[in-house]
Amino acid sequence: MDSVQPADAQMMRRHWLLLGACGWVLLILMFFSKFINFGFKIPGYTGSAEMIVWTLSSVATEQPSLRWPEKGATRPYVLSSVSPSVRELPDWQSVNEKRLELLSTVCRNSSLWNLTHTTVRKFVLDRIFVCDKHKILFCQTPKVGNTQWKKVLIVLNGKFPKIEAIPENLVHDHERNGLPRLSSMTDIEIHQRLNSYFKFFIVRDPFERLVSAFKDKFVKNPRFEPWYKHEIAPAIIRKYRKIHHDDGKRVGLQFEDFVRYLGDKTGRQHLDRAFGEHIIHWLTYTELCAPCDISYNVVGHHETLQLDAPYILKAAGINDQVSYPSIPAGITDYNRTKVEQYFTGISHRDISRLYAHYQGDFSLFGYQRPAFLLD
DSSP states (O other): OTTTHHHHHHHHHHHHHHHHHHHHHHHHHHHHTTTSSSOBOOTTOOSOOSOBEEEEOSSOOSOGGGBOOOTTOSSOEEEEOOOGGGOOOOOHHHHHHHHHHHHHHHHTOGGGHHHHOOOOOHHHHHTEEEETTTTEEEEOOTTSSHHHHHHHHHHHTTSSSSGGGSOHHHHTOTTTSOOOBGGGSOHHHHHHHHHHSEEEEEEOOHHHHHHHHHIIIIIIOTTOOTHIIIIIHHHHHHHHOSSOSOOSSSOSOOHHHHHHHHHOTTTTHHHHHHHGGGGGGTSOHHHHHOTTTSOOSEEEEGGGHHHHHHHHHHHTTOTTTOOOOOOOTTTTOOOHHHHHHHHTTOOHHHHHHHHHHHHHHHHHTTOOOOHHHHO
């Protein structure tokens, strides 16, 4: 027995040494895992330097601005600032491919054909800005942050060396901002660019976009465009307000009047012809950019612009040439409360007619039917 004990003791000592070594290896791996390929910062984004991370959540969030708008998704991609150990990094390219797949599917839906297809005529080509130097086409969809994208293209076209040097009053001056439109080119040049250039545009929840357009043009009017208040508003009031005279409480165009006008599919055609191109701020994405008739490479979403913008620059091959301007906190957040407030008191019939007009926009880009307004 005495001769066996030293052997047992030696085996026991080796066993504990092995366990100790394994423990040290685990500790070292845990330490280095904090620094190896679990997080990233968005390239080219000049806003907050806070680390941006991704997680996949099965719980719907109250902030649609922080999720990828997908095809009726119940498990949205959610942006959060959790610890590196729970990070999952979905591929932005696959997100864009899902958006384009949804777009293609809805474009083939015969029941929505009239809401999703349009002729690629001069009006559409007027909306598309050209950067020949980098072979880029950008279709303008008002009220989704287009001013900043125009600044990006102005710099790329060489009109100004950097975004900060561009005067604000020049951005929308299409005679002086150095941004040619596709409509200014010959048919051969147009087809060549449509078939070979990188093409993109940005979308936003359709009803929130309408609220933004109403506030910008008929309430605040920051760029001083008097025709909205003095010509367009009175014409809409005369045709669509049930009580035409102002009674002290309904001075100027009300959102209710605006909704009734937009939901009148055929009756407003005469007004729209009189209003001219001023109506671009509330036209559908189909009318503006013909997404079912032009093959776009990328569809960005206003609600996730802080994620989309740097990747659009990368996909276009210009991320080393220019950065998208910094995005103020909260400016792209979807505000359900604001939408509800504006639609309060508006009849279910008028909201339903409005939704019928913009149903193509909701379907093409994965925005959910606004049940809180329609049900």
